[in-house]
Amino acid sequence: MNRTTLPAAILAVLLALAPVAAAAVTVEDGSGDEVELAEPAKRIVSLAPHATELLFDAGAGERVVAVSSHSDYPREATERTDIGGYSGPDMEAILAAEPDLVVAWGEGNPRGPVRRLRELGVPVFVSDPRGLADIPAELAALGRLAGSEETAAAAADDFRERLDDLREAHAGAEPLRLFYAVWDRPLTTLSRGHPVTEVMELCGGENVFADAEGASPRVGEEAVLEAEPEVIIAGGMGDEQPEWLERWRQWPELPAVADDNLYFIKPDILQRTGPRLVEGAERLCAVLDEAREKRGSATGDDE
Numbered sequence: 001m002n003r004t005t006l007p008a009a010i011l012a013v014l015l016a017l018a019p020v021a022a023a024a025v026t027v028e029d030g031s032g033d034e035v036e037l038a039e040p041a042k043r044i045v046s047l048a049p050h051a052t053e054l055l056f057d058a059g060a061g062e063r064v065v066a067v068s069s070h071s072d073y074p075r076e077a078t079e080r081t082d083i084g085g086y087s088g089p090d091m092e093a094i095l096a097a098e099p100d101l102v103v104a105w106g107e108g109n110p111r112g113p114v115r116r117l118r119e120l121g122v123p124v125f126v127s128d129p130r131g132l133a134d135i136p137a138e139l140a141a142l143g144r145l146a147g148s149e150e151t152a153a154a155a156a157d158d159f160r161e162r163l164d165d166l167r168e169a170h171a172g173a174e175p176l177r178l179f180y181a182v183w184d185r186p187l188t189t190l191s192r193g194h195p196v197t198e199v200m201e202l203c204g205g206e207n208v209f210a211d212a213e214g215a216s217p218r219v220g221e222e223a224v225l226e227a228e229p230e231v232i233i234a235g236g237m238g239d240e241q242p243e244w245l246e247r248w249r250q251w252p253e254l255p256a257v258a259d260d261n262l263y264f265i266k267p268d269i270l271q272r273t274g275p276r277l278v279e280g281a282e283r284l285c286a287v288l289d290e291a292r293e294k295r296g297s298a299t300g301d302d303e
Contacts, residue, residue, distance in 0.1 A: 027141040030128030031106050037123055040147030041101035045094055047113075048086045048105035051127045052077050053274035054135070055103060058143040059151025066097040073268065073276070089113050095120070101145055103127055107215070129273040132198050136160050139275065155275060162278045166202055166285050173204030174295075176288055179229035179256070180207065182271065183236070184244040186218045195273055196280075203285035205231070225251060231291050232256040233284070235267035261291045 052071035106128030136156035143152020193215030208227035236242035241264035270280030
């Protein structure tokens with residue numbers, strides 16, 4: 001090889017290596033750790049329903065090969081291998097899926113399996129949305145890891161824009177005291193540690209247990225009665241209104257009961273910290289708008 005051909009040969013080698021180097025991806029996950037992949041992930045396992053929704057919305061659905069139980073949205077997710085519940089994922093099933101990326105839930109998954117996956121060299125992205133801004137940020141990060149940046153960016157922008165519209169529409173809205181019941185036995189609510197409280201505030205609601213300890217604190221009926229919420233919203237476990245919501249009518253002096261402000265919002269669009277949370281926000285804002293109209297009508301009748 002002579003001197004005139006050597007530079008061309010070196011250039012050819014560099015050009016051949018360039019795409020490999022350019023494909024490497026590094027992002028920060030929800031826990032603040034860096035996740036690095038040599039190339040975009042081709043086989044992804046999700047360990048929580050909200051993470052599954054984030055992945056599909058970020059354009060990575062075709063690369064998702066296994067999901068946790070109850071990953072029921074979108075419909076395509078139900079066709080993936082089930083690796084068990086988020087609180088006890090099946091390690092054998094996860095490893096059998098041969099993932100090059102696992103998306104875990106920081107608050108919900110046990111630390112043992114996540115630590116073990118990392119020890120085995122499996123990259124783990126920890127999803128842990130604590131506020132509304134974290135959801136579009138995680139959409140963008142997962143899009144980068146899956147090589148679907150454009151789809152993820154569009155989804156993130158749509159999420160932000162819809163929230164901005166709600167925020168603008170409800171700026172200065174008359175405040176309403178709100179109690180959100182996740183479940184009744186034990187009676188459980190959500191505090192400022194969960195994005196739902198931020199949604200309430202965006203819609204002009206005041207979470208009566210915003211400052212309670214823990215993201216999903218247990219409370220007593222007496223505490224709810226003392227808080228005198230003007231609106232009560234039930235979550236529950238499914239698509240139908242839980243029967244226990246009506247039990248609050250045994251206290252007719254409670255403002256929410258007196259004004260007939262007992263509502264149900266499907267829990268998967270409000271309690272899951274995924275992209276459909278904006279749908280839950282739109283529904284919650286509509287509920288509070290209706291409650292304000294009732295208050296206005298009552299005031300008009302008094303006059």
